[in-house]
Amino acid sequence: MSEPGRTLAMGEAERVAGHSVDAPFGRALVELGHARPDIVGLTADLGKYTDIHPFRDAFPERFFNVGMAEQNLVAVSAGLARAGKTPFCTTYGVFATRRAYDYIAIACAHSRVNVKIIAGLPGLTTGYGGTHQAIEDLALMRMVPGLVVIDPCDATDIMQATHAIAAYDGPVYMRLLRASVPVILDxxxxxxxxxxxxxxxxxxxxxxxxxxxxxxxxxxxxxxxxxxxxxxxxxxxxxxxxxxxxxxxxxxxxxxxxxxxxxxxxxxxxxxxxxxxxxxxxxxxxxxxxxxxxxxxxxxxxxxxxxxxxxxxxxxxxxxxxxxx
Amino acid sequence: MAVRNTPVDDAPIGFLRDKAKQLRRHMLAMASRLGQGYIGQGLGIADLLAALYFHELRYDPADPAWPERDRFLLSTGHYSLALWAALAEAGVLPIEELATYGADASRLDMSTLDTTPGVEVIGGSLGHGLGQGIGMALGLRLDGRPARVFVELSDGEMQEGATWEAAMAAPHFRLDRLVALIDCNGIQADGAIVLDLEPVAEKWRAFGWETAEIDGNRMDEIVNALHGARSANGRPKAIVLRTLPGKGVPTLERREKAHFVRVEADEWGALAAELEGDHV
The missing domain is CATH 3.40.50.920 (Rossmann fold)
Incomplete structure (x- = not known):
């Protein structure tokens, strides 16, 4: 079987090709925020850079910026989950995984709490060098028992995945493509x-x-x-x-x-x-x-x-x- | 539903002292069965736990997950025998179960896991409690629940950076129903506190916490400090408790301060007899 492959889920590739969506994660989270009062947002001084600013602007009373403190970001999120909330917390993947690993492992995964960790700058999506490029985060997160690990490919994937992880009761680590994100999937x-x-x-x-x-x-x-x-x-x-x-x-x-x-x-x-x-x-x-x-x-x-x-x-x-x- | 403890100002100090002694009896019994344990730390915070579980905390022993309950987070999970003693004496756990402390397949582990009723967080990885307490306090406030959150942490735990991340955040969020209970017993894994932490109370004040410093083994001071921490003034509360490891058992009080105590099998009887003397 060697005839050229056929695109399945792409739909009319031309129809979506070249399109992009601004802050698909933030958009999806705002949609969810209207339907779900239990959803809260957190960041560690990276609200503007992790696309959670639309949620911050729509629901300021449900948004908490803990400053540059990633261990506390994850711990506070775990506490909110224990109080019945569904926290989405954002930072860069390097900081979430390298600085807050123990908190993701114990306060979230071991505790089976409903925290969603949204991790910006996956792999080579930044030119800031090894301090900012999360090149090994998937390996680290994959080893944590009970943690769901997601790496979406485009704006469609991000928006659907955001809804899916909100509906899922348990800890999740999701990589984030931010700002103007291409649409590949129909x-x-x-x-x-x-x-x-x-x-x-x-x-x-x-x-x-x-x-x-x-x-x-x-x-x-x-x-x-x-x-x-x-x-x-x-x-x-x-x-x-x-x-x-x-x-x-x-x-x-x-x-x-x-x-x-x-x-x-x-x-x-x-x-x-x-x-x-x-x-x-x-x-x-x-x-x-x-x-x-x-x-x-x-x-x-x-x-x-x-x-x-x-x-x-x-x-x-x-x-x-x-x-x- | 039988809710324990709608706090009143005329605290029954004598009753609470008796409860503290009862908790110490449970702890000695638990540790003697194992022959070892964090008995020094447990005896040191027995007075605090008695004041909390028999006076200050609102909770329902029959429903440890009651949403309106006050939360008590033991950040130092290795003090678990103290928590098991308090939860059993309070009616959350069966008293008989204390005999299983530290045994294989027991729920009463050497370090706390959240699968045991009455445990709010997994303790033991130090630096985890206070931040989770902040999250709980934020969540309770969003829901309009008046419940309070009490987080025990230790002096050694103040060496963990995350303690200060949390210490900085709580005043910012004006969490006046959050109370940090800082057990300063002067010991850590390597022996006496290895890194100078003083002045402890001044540090918490400087971070914006309304701070009291007390003798953590005097019931009247504990109760007064807990009453003082009830004010709705927009500021989180810190109570610095100076405690004596081994408190109530003179031999253990005098013993070289050890993080993890081993006691010879024939010594336990004498220790129990000391507790029944008039030392506490």
Missing amino acids: AAQYRFAIGEARRLRQGGDVALIGTGFMTGRALQAAEAVGRDGIAAAVLHVPTLKPFDADAVAELASQVRCVITVENHVVTGGLASLVAETLFERGMTRPLVRIGLPDRFIECGSVGFLQEKYGLTAERIEQAIRAACG
């Missing part, structure tokens, strides 16, 4: 559900398994190689935990090669999850891991850094051609 057809991967494109030659914004680049690469007759399937895995191992195994069984694409170090995140899944099920497939190397990344423009470290559609395209060559 909201009329796509459905986010916690723990479920979505096949966005069929194809029998190679499987692209993506999470976060890299899923969008996988779709571009699949489109490009499709013009040359290579059929690349794309599986979007927005939830790293719980992991949809069945969807991964099913797709892998239909192709000769698997390529994982993630905005994260290639250890401990999506690539590791896929490798674990395949080996556990006795499946062997060549596995190409596209993502960040085991090193801290320098400062620079986001475009330059993504290019240098291979978080591009072109890099994925090369990998597909090499795998199918």
Whole structure:
């Protein structure tokens, strides 16, 4: 089966291509805030930069800025959850995971409280260097027992996931794409559900398994190689935990090669999850891991850094051609 | 529903002292079965817990999750035997269950987990209690509930940075139904307090807390301070309690101050006899 893949959940790609949504997380949270008086917002001095400012402006009495104090941010959120609230707290992924890990682990996950941690600047979405680039956060959060871990790919995914995690009773870590966020998925057809991967494109030659914004680049690469007759399937895995191992195994069984694409170090995140899944099920497939190397990344423009470290559609395209060559 | 303790100003001091002694009896019995434990810290805060559970806190022993209850958060989870003693004496836990303290598969662990009735937060990772207390106080205020939140923390715990993150936030949010109970017993894991914390009360005052400093083993001072902390003046309250580890059992009071006490099997009887003397 080598005819070009067919886009499934994309709908009319042209209709949404090039569109974007401002602060999709904040918009969704405001919608929720009107319907759900239990929802409260918190930040650690990053309200403007984590897209929670629309909620702050709409519901000032339900919004708490604790200052630059991420341990307290998570602890206060846990206390609010214990009092029956549904807190959404925002900061950058580096600060949530590196500074407040013990609070996420014990005060939230071990305590099974209903706290949603929304983490800005995932991976290489900032040029501020290793202090601000959360390149290993998914690995850290994945290890916390009972925590749901999500890396959405676009504005549609973020808005749907925000509603889904609000409806879910338990602790969640979700990466955030902020400000003007591209629309890749057609909201009329796509459905986010916690723990479920979505096949966005069929194809029998190679499987692209993506999470976060890299899923969008996988779709571009699949489109490009499709013009040359290579059929690349794309599986979007927005939830790293719980992991949809069945969807991964099913797709892998239909192709000769698997390529994982993630905005994260290639250890401990999506690539590791896929490798674990395949080996556990006795499946062997060549596995190409596209993502960040085991090193801290320098400062620079986001475009330059993504290019240098291979978080591009072109890099994925090369990998597909090499795998199918 | 039987709600304990609608606080009154004419506190029965003698009754509360008797309760404190009863808590100490439970603690000695628990520790003697194990042969070890955080008995020094537990005996040190017995007076505070008696004042809270038999005078100041509003709660329903039959319904530990009653939404209107006052919350007591034991941030120092390793003081668990003191909390188990108080919860059992208060009727939240069966007295007989105290015999299982520290045993495998018991609910009465050496460090508190929130799966045991009456436990508000998982304690023990120090620095976790006060911030969660702030969140609870904010949530209760949003709901218009008059419940108060009491958070016990220790002097050693003040070395955790998160304690000061929380200390800075509570006055900002004007949480006047939040009370920090700071147990200054002078010891931590490595022995005597390793990093100078003084002046403790001045630090809390400087952060904006209405602060009292008392002898944490004198029931009249504890009750007065708890009464003083009731004022709705827009400021969180801090009570600095100077406590004596091992209080009530002279041998333990005199023993070299140890974070984790081991007592020889034949010593426990003598310690129990000391408690029944007129030392408290």
